[in-house]
Amino acid sequence: MQLSSDTEKMILETARKEFETKGYNGTRMQSIADAAGISKASLHYYFRSKDNLFEKIFNDALDEYVPLISTWADDQLNWEEKIKRFTHDLVHFIKQGKMLFIIREVNRDPSILEERIKRAKAQNKFVTYFDSVQAEGKIRKIDTRHLYVLLNSICCFPAINQQMLQKALRLSPKQYDELMQSYAEVAADFFIHAIKKMK
Amino acid sequence: MQLSSDTEKMILETARKEFETKGYNGTRMQSIADAAGISKASLHYYFRSKDNLFEKIFNDALDEYVPLISTWADDQLNWEEKIKRFTHDLVHFIKQGKMLFIIREVNRDPSILEERIKRAKAQNKFVTYFDSVQAEGKIRKIDTRHLYVLLNSICCFPAINQQMLQKALRLSPKQYDELMQSYAEVAADFFIHAIKKMK
């Protein structure tokens, strides 16, 4: 098996930007070729079809995302520290615009997740872990599935909805970015404060 | 000025569903016409162009959304009750899939918000209101702009990212829906708990 050539990598990188910003339906093979400085025929030489090219890019995005949200039991941090790490990592990942890309395309065609689902473990690791934290009486009573939703929400939404939040807060893109500098930390504290048992 | 005819309303309703589920780029004038049971030519008779039709539908969506998030000072509820009302209303609105629609299209073409921005008030009402709540010492110290982002996140994200959250939690669509029945209330409590000053 041959390693993917430089040209191939360059095309993937170019196409990724196009797909992430314009979505599958808004992206043209011609504009990918133009951006990559090659002919459309060459583009088809490396990746037979638009679907084929898109699939590779979408799967790469998932490969980055999934490990990020699946890691909960494999270190020695306490639950607060785990939350802080998770929040930090996810907020950073989301910043690149990959999350809106994933959500948009999954909604366009939910079947693109099917293959992944088969491979997935039977249990959600966050839920498993926080059920045990809850059993130890360290956090207050709350459905841990709700918790999972809440945690993902506060991490992902600010970047996904940047355009509107920014405008609602009357901030320039730069100002919004500055506000977001401290967001990951604030969000983690917010989350911990919301569920921690007070003495 | 004539009131819009029944046909016109019916087309708008049909087109709304198409645009909301498939997005601007994924929607075909022909499929709107088919779904409405009329010819493509008739569709163009009522709405000159795809852009024209889309603009009306997008603005209707914003007209529903904006008042929802702008109401903070005009009643006698205390801040916890206001949060509960807001969370309930927004979660319900989002459920219809309108929010992903808005986000998707704003990201496709940020300029579609420009007209609205000019009309907008200089101050964000949530921030103004919660700054005063904070000044009264009722909530703990936190940047109220972060609070605004956090509150919108927990209200909007669960419906926007339903597909993935549902799969991550290993739930069927029906089960996810059941989980979401109680979500608005849980989210409001979560939010209040996170910022309320403890005695």
Next chain:
DNA sequence: AATTGGTTTGACCATTTGGTCAAATGCAAA
């Protein structure tokens, strides 16, 4: 019945778009 004006549509058009292919190009091995 004839006229009028809004409504509806089949047929058609120009452009866009994903995809193909034979020919050309470059390049390393023989």
Next chain:
DNA sequence: TTTGCATTTGACCAAATGGTCAAACCAATT
């Protein structure tokens, strides 16, 4: 230099798509 193989591309194609238009349709008025 020649052979062979991967790479690159201009030209081309078929289907899809937004949009147009003259003709047909239909209900109300004269």
